[in-house]
Amino acid sequence: MPIKKILVVDDSPTERFALTEFLTKSGFTVVTAENGEDGVVKAKAELPDLILMDVVMPGINGYQATRTISREESTRHIPVIMTTSKDQETDKIWGMRQGAFDYMTKPLDHEELMKKIAAIG
Secondary structure, three states: OOOOEEEEEOOOHHHHHHHHHHHHHOOOEEEEEOOHHHHHHHHHHHOOOEEEEOOOOOOOOHHHHHHHHHHOOOOOOOOEEEEEOOOOHHHHHHHHHOOOOEEEEOOOOHHHHHHHHHHHO
């Protein structure tokens, strides 16, 4: 199934704006959420084709939000790519254990991101 709608979950307005600009110019519909709780709510309401999830956020962090999304009946089919500054191998392993489909460290390489999106859809 081709990826059309992407949910960007990040507490940084700059990151949300930059990703939204890039993804919109690349032909995707983008929905944003500014924290993990909002991300879970919007994942259920919008049912995007892909979620780009930051890790370090206030309240529910990206690991917790990904775990919730990957275990909920209505959202478990949505692939999550974690996008974070946490670059240790243990961080990646933990993210994958929470149900993430993939893991990328910031600053994001847009070309690499497009390859990962193409591989999913």
